[in-house]
Amino acid sequence: MTLEGEHVCLEPLSLAHHAALCDVGLDDDIWRWMTALVRTPDDMRRYIETALDWQAAGTALPFATVDLGSGRVIGTTRFANIEREHRRGEIGWTWLGREWQRTAANTEAKLLMLEHAFETLGWLRVEFKTDVLNARSRAALARIGAREEGTLRRHMITDTGRVRDSVYFSIINEEWPAVRDALRDRLARG
Numbered sequence: 001m002t003l004e005g006e007h008v009c010l011e012p013l014s015l016a017h018h019a020a021l022c023d024v025g026l027d028d029d030i031w032r033w034m035t036a037l038v039r040t041p042d043d044m045r046r047y048i049e050t051a052l053d054w055q056a057a058g059t060a061l062p063f064a065t066v067d068l069g070s071g072r073v074i075g076t077t078r079f080a081n082i083e084r085e086h087r088r089g090e091i092g093w094t095w096l097g098r099e100w101q102r103t104a105a106n107t108e109a110k111l112l113m114l115e116h117a118f119e120t121l122g123w124l125r126v127e128f129k130t131d132v133l134n135a136r137s138r139a140a141l142a143r144i145g146a147r148e149e150g151t152l153r154r155h156m157i158t159d160t161g162r163v164r165d166s167v168y169f170s171i172i173n174e175e176w177p178a179v180r181d182a183l184r185d186r187l188a189r190g
Helices: 015-025 041-056 104-120 135-143 176-189
Strands: 008-012 061-067 073-083 088-096 125-131 147-157 163-172
Touching: 008 104, 015 041, 015 061, 015 073, 041 061, 041 073, 061 104, 073 104, 088 104, 104 125, 104 176, 125 135, 135 147, 135 163, 163 176
Parallel strands: 088 125
Antiparallel strands: 008 061, 061 073, 073 088, 125 163, 147 163
16 A cells, blocks of 8 residues: 655555665664664664564554655654554654655655545544653644643663653544644645
8 A cells, every 4th residue: 555645655665665764764863762773774674674574463554755756765654553443553663864854744644644544444543652752753743733642651661771751642533634634734835
């Protein structure tokens, strides 16, 4: 499945994206607040393989994010922690190369994924989580219309060994029309 907008295309992630992801993603700043630590091509290969393993298990749907203007792979994102019986899942494991951060790419990727979750899959809830220390991510989630729900203390251990508190956000189906309209307006304004 491919999701395409005006700025980005989300195509199924595969090992064929490895070199392109290494070109834009071996940047310590990208991984600062992530649980995974990706510093080498081998780390990136493991990151992709984990996403594909989760997909094979039916709990994730990972994408490579492609900039339509240049045709370049600029990052990844995924649906994960999918709970079909409860009609919910999470959008996360999202990162973009530095050049595409704070551009329309992330906003449109979220819009495409949320449209698919609510309008095609019929989900009742989409979740997001981020490191409590990641102020930029928390602000971005609030900007797209996600509601902060609370903090899970001592929630995860990162690859560096740091114990992370995670802040959960969500959008529910009743909120989706207003969130969709706001995201579309934001993209139209540039």
